[in-house]
Amino acid sequence: MKDTIRKLAREKNAIILAHNYVPADIQDVAHLCGDSLELSIKAAETDADIIVFCGVRFMAETAAILSPEKTVLLPVEDAGCPMADMVTPEALKKRKAQLPGVPVVTYVNSTAAVKALSDICCTSANVIRVVESLDSEEILMTPDRNLALYAASHSSKRIHLWEGFCPFHNNLDRKTVAEAKKAHPNAFFIAHPECPPEVLIMADAVTSTSGMIRMAKESSHREFIIGTETGLLYPLQQACPDKIFHPASPEMYCPDMKKISLEILKSTLEKESGRVTVPEDIRIPALKAVRKMMAIKG
Structure with missing residues (x-):
């Protein structure tokens, strides 16, 4: 085949x-x-x-x-992507009217129609650089509130949140991470910035999927807990066959x-x-x- x-x-x-x-x-x-x-x-x-x-x-x-x-x-x-569907062009137009002159930063995990209404896009890897590149001290970020909170924690700017989220990243909680850390006490925990703030503060590193692969290759650590969709464990293992990778939760699964x-x-x-x-x-x-x-x- x-x-x-x-x-x-x-x-x-x-x-x-x-x-x-x-x-x-x-x-x-x-x-x-x-x-x-x-x-x-x-x-x-x-x-x-x-x-x-x-x-x-x-x-x-x-x-x-x-x-x-x-x-x-x-x-x-x-x-489809449930998070991308959490912001519609109509809803964004309405919010923009409530925040005149405030630039819109939109995560690339969004529809083309929403990108078209935005001033600039961002990825999970460059979100902080994008936010800091804008002259405005106020920013509206769509659609992921967790990514916006992550950016806000690294910026003095006021970031207006959109109440969107990735279901499987958002469902990861402190208790589940604590259990994974207890089961694998020597593992280095890498989390995706789509995870909630309560999870990110427990992480040894926060980065995008490509960043996770790069970090695993370059790190001296031999064992990792991975806080993103379980599909990433395959390319991680391919890139680092001599290292061990554990999912933060087996329920971090995207059916689409x-x-x-x-x-x-x-x-x-x-x-x-x-x-x-x-x-x-x-x-x-x-x-x-x-x-x-x-x-x-x-």
Whole structure:
């Protein structure tokens, strides 16, 4: 099956992207694995005609924003993100009217339509740099309140929160982390900034999924507790076969990320189904917000 998928991709000049949270067999067959923005940027730089994004809808939209000349396919068309759905364009317009002149920072884990209404985007890796880059002393952040609280803890600026969250990150609590630390007393605990503040203060380090892989490679520690979606344990183990990784909780599981299978991926390539497009009146302002973020160095 994997050979057939790779052959189809070659014949159609397609590049297969897999997010760090999708099943291991999908990561194995993909040309590139990583976090969503990193993958979209790399795909835009290739000469592929087709981008197959094994992830959720907002990721495929981001690829379409950056690569309008390419065909972007989402194998599982109903693979969504509950957090991205917690902010709508209508609700954001209303909140912006209540906070005139306050710039909007939007997490890349959001819909294209919400990005289009934002001044700048951010990732979990660069959120602090993005917040500090803005002249305003007040900022509205969407959609993740935990990421906003993390940024606020590293900034003197007033950050207005949006009441959105990632369900599986938000459900991780102090008690569960304490149990994991008790079970693995020598392990270094790395948490994702989408986790609640009560969890982040227990962490030895807070970083993005790509940051976790990089940190595990460079660290002298041999054992880790990982505070993010359990799918990340596979690329961590691939990158560091001599190290041990434990999930902070086995319940940190994203059902939408697990919907894809090799059969679905093969069918998507054969039929070129699940095309994702972003209308130009949304794509252009969304691209501006993404590019403004990408221009920030560091």
